[in-house]
Amino acid sequence: MTLLHDGELSAAFDHAARRYDLLTAVNPGYRADLRRSARRLRLPGGGDRLRLLDLGCGTGASTAALLAAVPHAEIVAVDASAGMLARAAAKPWPPGVSFVHAPAEGLAGAGIAGGFDAVFAAYLFRNVTDPDAVLAAVRTALKPGGRLAVHEYTLSGSAAHRAVWTAVCRGIVLPAGRLVGDGGLYRHLWHSVLAFDTVHEFTARLRRTGFHRVRALPLPGWQTGITHTVVAAAPDVRRENP
Numbered sequence: 067m068t069l070l071h072d073g074e075l076s077a078a079f080d081h082a083a084r085r086y087d088l089l090t091a092v093n094p095g096y097r098a099d100l101r102r103s104a105r106r107l108r109l110p111g112g113g114d115r116l117r118l119l120d121l122g123c124g125t126g127a128s129t130a131a132l133l134a135a136v137p138h139a140e141i142v143a144v145d146a147s148a149g150m151l152a153r154a155a156a157k158p159w160p161p162g163v164s165f166v167h168a169p170a171e172g173l174a175g176a177g178i179a180g181g182f183d184a185v186f187a188a189y190l191f192r193n194v195t196d197p198d199a200v201l202a203a204v205r206t207a208l209k210p211g212g213r214l215a216v217h218e219y220t221l222s223g224s225a226a227h228r229a230v231w232t233a234v235c236r237g238i239v240l241p242a243g244r245l246v247g248d249g250g251l252y253r254h255l256w257h258s259v260l261a262f263d264t265v266h267e268f269t270a271r272l273r274r275t276g277f278h279r280v281r282a283l284p285l286p287g288w289q290t291g292i293t294h295t296v297v298a299a300a301p302d303v304r305r306e307n308p
């Protein structure tokens with residue numbers, strides 16, 4: 067399997083940034099599904115006085131989904147690819163949205179302190195070299211009881227869903243990726259989904275790394291059994307052991 071890691075993955079995203087919005091625009095449900103996952107954070111009051119972290123924000127599609135769910139929240143959007151981040155930052159945003167160039171593995175070093183009410187990570191975890199370390203960093207960044215929503219390609223484990231994913235990649239994703247000159251990144255997309263946790267393995271990983279109230283929720287259409295929103299919460303000792 068051809069997988070990209072760390073610097074070479076960021077370089078591939080830098081190169082793909084120019085065409086990224088075009089390719090996701092023709093992916094049925096891409097933006098609607100992100101909005102659905104953002105709503106699944108179930109944040110109150112339109113996000114008033116809430117501080118959110120969008121980890122792996124890319125060109126800002128996940129940031130826009132968060133904003134649609136909680137228009138009054140303060141959002142810090144972080145990405146390791148300068149090219150993707152520049153595309154995001156060039157879009158019009160309300161004053162509460164800011165962008166930081168940093169790897170998920172280096173939040174503290176980039177001056178991103180804790181105290182977040184929620185973290186959203188869309189299509190990030192399958193790309194990181196050490197998901198447990200990034201989950202530990204997310205736990206540290208969250209307030210006690212703070213919420214996490216991971217929107218990710220996490221296969222059900224059934225042979226049929228694995229076959230659908232490979233058919234979609236061979237028939238659409240890889241030809242489109244080659245057409246725009248980013249064949250390597252889209253081959254990584256195909257293989258990284260096959261190599262990553264199934265949804266059951268990922269929920270187990272979240273529990274093992276200390277998250278509470280872990281639940282996997284399906285997404286509709288062709289993504290059923292392929293993409294999930296996995297929601298969880300950082301432990302809150304005061305509420306859970308009164």
Ligand SMILES: C[S@@+](CC[C@H](N)C(=O)[O-])C[C@H]1O[C@@H](n2cnc3c(N)ncnc32)[C@H](O)[C@@H]1O
Nearest residue numbers: 079122123124127128146147150169170188189
């Ligand atoms: C598939 S894109 C998704 C972008 C966006 N969240 C969305 O939903 O459209 C994944 C993003 O994660 C970023 N990324 C990958 N590994 C990362 C890491 N270790 N730290 C921070 N960002 C990372 C990539 O640069 C890329 O912009």
